[in-house]
Amino acid sequence: MATKNEVKDKTYYEHIIDQGYSRRDFMKFVTYITAYMGLETSMLGQVAKALETTTRVPVIWEHFQECTCCSESFIRSDHPIVADIILDKISLDYTLTLMAASGHQAEAAKKATMEKYNGEYILCVEGSVPLGDDGNYCCIAGRSAKDVLEESAAGAKAIIAWGSCASNGCVQAAYPNPTDATPIHKIIKNKPIIRVPGCPPIGEVMAGVILHIITFGKFPELDGLGRPKAFYSKRVHDTCYRRPYYDAGLFVESFDDENAKKGYCLYKVGCKGPMTYNACGTIKWNNGISYPIQSGHGCFGCSEENFWDNGPIYERMTGLHGFGIESSADTIGKVAAGVLAGAIGVHAVSAAITKRKEVSDHIARGKKNEQTLDS
Amino acid sequence: MKTRNYKRVYVWELPVRIFHWINVLAVTVLAVTGLIISDPPAILLNMDASESYWFGTVRFIHFTAAYIFFFNMILRIYWSFVGNKYASWRAFWPFTKKMWQNFLHVIKVDVFLQKEEKPDIKDESIGHNSVAAISYIALFVISLVQVFTGFALYADMSNWWLPQLFTWVVPLLGGDFIVRTIHHFSTWIFILFVLIHVYLVFYHDWLEGKGEVSSMFGGYKFVDKDRLKDKTKESVSENLPKTTEQES
Ligand code: HEM
Ligand code: SF4
Numbered sequence: 053m054a055t056k057n058e059v060k061d062k063t064y065y066e067h068i069i070d071q072g073y074s075r076r077d078f079m080k081f082v083t084y085i086t087a088y089m090g091l092e093t094s095m096l097g098q099v100a101k102a103l104e105t106t107t108r109v110p111v112i113w114e115h116f117q118e119c120t121c122c123s124e125s126f127i128r129s130d131h132p133i134v135a136d137i138i139l140d141k142i143s144l145d146y147t148l149t150l151m152a153a154s155g156h157q158a159e160a161a162k163k164a165t166m167e168k169y170n171g172e173y174i175l176c177v178e179g180s181v182p183l184g185d186d187g188n189y190c191c192i193a194g195r196s197a198k199d200v201l202e203e204s205a206a207g208a209k210a211i212i213a214w215g216s217c218a219s220n221g222c223v224q225a226a227y228p229n230p231t232d233a234t235p236i237h238k239i240i241k242n243k244p245i246i247r248v249p250g251c252p253p254i255g256e257v258m259a260g261v262i263l264h265i266i267t268f269g270k271f272p273e274l275d276g277l278g279r280p281k282a283f284y285s286k287r288v289h290d291t292c293y294r295r296p297y298y299d300a301g302l303f304v305e306s307f308d309d310e311n312a313k314k315g316y317c318l319y320k321v322g323c324k325g326p327m328t329y330n331a332c333g334t335i336k337w338n339n340g341i342s343y344p345i346q347s348g349h350g351c352f353g354c355s356e357e358n359f360w361d362n363g364p365i366y367e368r369m370t371g372l373h374g375f376g377i378e379s380s381a382d383t384i385g386k387v388a389a390g391v392l393a394g395a396i397g398v399h400a401v402s403a404a405i406t407k408r409k410e411v412s413d414h415i416a417r418g419k420k421n422e423q424t425l426d427s
Numbered sequence: 428m429k430t431r432n433y434k435r436v437y438v439w440e441l442p443v444r445i446f447h448w449i450n451v452l453a454v455t456v457l458a459v460t461g462l463i464i465s466d467p468p469a470i471l472l473n474m475d476a477s478e479s480y481w482f483g484t485v486r487f488i489h490f491t492a493a494y495i496f497f498f499n500m501i502l503r504i505y506w507s508f509v510g511n512k513y514a515s516w517r518a519f520w521p522f523t524k525k526m527w528q529n530f531l532h533v534i535k536v537d538v539f540l541q542k543e544e545k546p547d548i549k550d551e552s553i554g555h556n557s558v559a560a561i562s563y564i565a566l567f568v569i570s571l572v573q574v575f576t577g578f579a580l581y582a583d584m585s586n587w588w589l590p591q592l593f594t595w596v597v598p599l600l601g602g603d604f605i606v607r608t609i610h611h612f613s614t615w616i617f618i619l620f621v622l623i624h625v626y627l628v629f630y631h632d633w634l635e636g637k638g639e640v641s642s643m644f645g646g647y648k649f650v651d652k653d654r655l656k657d658k659t660k661e662s663v664s665e666n667l668p669k670t671t672e673q674e675s
Contacts, residue, residue, distance in 0.1 A: 300475075319467070396622065410634065
């Protein structure tokens with residue numbers, strides 16, 4: 053992905069060395085990030101080579117309807133080279149939250165990058181875009197988020213949708229979605245988009261994804277929903293260390309019971325691990341210290357579409373909208389079965405009344421036949 | 428009183444009956460294990476996780492029954508092309524005039540229990556009636572929903588190519604949450620279907636006395652002799668066992 057315009061641009065490797073890291077630090081970083089990209093150890097050489105030969109890829113990072121937890125998560129990914137060097141000092145040309153410049157200066161920097169690297173920069177989007185009320189719910193520098201997004205997407209080589217907001221709409225898109233918050237892929241149709249859902253996504257996953265793109269110049273392998281397979285091909289449930297308790301049918305019944313103390317499976321107190329695709333069970337959070345389930349709280353499926361509208365967090369039930377608060381499939385089913393049973397009863401009784409002539413005829417004939425039996 | 432003569436007609440062929448009972452068994456097992464999966468009872472075993480596997484077993488039974496349910500369904504679809512006219516897909520085809528006439532008749536007489544002015548034996552169904560046919564179409568659709576959502580959820584636990592054929596369902600619907608919700612909801616449709624179905628089978632048997640219930644065991648139903656093409660020719664009755672049932 054070398055940029056023609058910048059023949060003399062330094063490579064990533066040169067930048068890293070310039071920042072005072074040793075070759076040894078660099079190789080350690082390569083080993084680390086190769087693992088996080090979900091690549092095999094045999095790929096180490098290729099990753100190192102790519103970083104040694106690739107010149108910097110500019111990154112524009114837009115913030116729309118979001119809480120900045122994605123950025124927060126990202127800058128906490130546990131290797132300093134990732135956040136500090138690769139993005140902050142080298143590649144990140146525009147991000148409202150982290151850049152030193154502000155106001156017109158910041159916008160000018162973005163404009164410059166968009167012009168100079170037209171068709172080459174990577175656009176990262178954090179947050180959803182409100183389409184309601186002409187997009188007035190989220191404006192930056194006097195322009196609507198939709199406007200800004202369309203402009204910066206036009207010259208982008210590829211787009212990364214960070215977090216559940218940009219990927220799925222997240223909580224601001226929750227029913228009834230007052231601002232008509234919309235995920236990126238529903239607005240931009242003509243660019244490759246990678247979705248990295250989660251509220252927020254795991255910092256190391258974000259690092260792995262962006263490094264894959266800047267080192268190899270292409271997306272990692274994606275699943276049917278456009279998520280990187282390396283991190284989203286397994287359910288939290290499939291890598292959960294409490295899984296043996298699930299299979300054994302040993303469940304926490306309430307958060308203060310004996311079973312909770314023993315660390316049993318959290319399925320019945322609402323764990324959404326069985327429906328949630330993410331790498332929390334393996335990569336974990338805060339430098340691998342823990343993750344929700346390890347801390348005794350069920351997964352609530354933050355990286356899944358509509359997770360806030362899928363029933364209560366602390367119950368394992370199948371919720372539905374439009375049937376009243378807290379109504380589950382089972383309540384509706386039971387009521388329907390009850391009504392039906394009643395209807396059947398009414399039908400049976402009315403049938404016995406209205407068809408009584410027919411039935412008594414049958415009985416009379418049958419009796420007569422019985423009496424005329426020969427033997 | 429008008430005399431009615433009944434002939435025994437072979438309606439449900441053996442493969443249809445086998446399908447029916449395997450389906451009953453599979454659906455029952457699937458619904459029961461499925462509802463256990465969705466809300467496992469608090470069985471307080473004084474055992475370590477390493478010694479117990481009951482929930483895993485329940486899921487195993489669900490998945491095994493799911494395969495049986497699925498293959499059974501495939502065989503039934505095959506039989507709808509080679510079986511007799513009561514098994515044929517044509518018997519379910521809802522776009523004929525005859526079908527809708529019969530539909531209205533059944534709704535009037537059997538659902539709203541109205542009197543018929545001029546009873547016509549042509550209105551009496553030999554295979555399933557049109558309302559039943561529609562309900563089986565609905566059941567078929569909901570079975571497909573169950574197969575598609577079920578195998579989509581299952582695909583990630585399996586390496587076999589067959590479940591993998593259904594992986595596209597999850598991205599189409601948006602995620603496992605909604606897939607599972609639909610799967611759970613459809614279970615209730617099966618339960619409601621069974622309630623109606625079993626009741627109506629008993630109702631018809633009670634009202635008409637033509638072997639509605641036993642037909643799914645032996646395959647025979649009793650049909651008014653007047654409906655057979657040629658009442659005098661022996662060939663017709665010779666093909667059938669010589670057990671013409673009579674009522675005075
Ligand atoms: C008559 C047909 C079926 C019925 C009534 C049925 C019922 C259910 C129910 C009620 C659940 C629990 C859903 C929840 O957690 O809320 C379930 C789960 C499930 N069913 Fe079915 N099911 C049927 C067919 C199938 C088929 C054909 C498959 C295909 C493999 C299948 C695979 C699954 C899977 C994978 C789960 C999730 C289990 C887990 O994650 O532990 N089901 N089913
Ligand atoms: S705690 Fe959650 S993710 Fe872990 S085994 Fe139980 S249900 Fe699955």
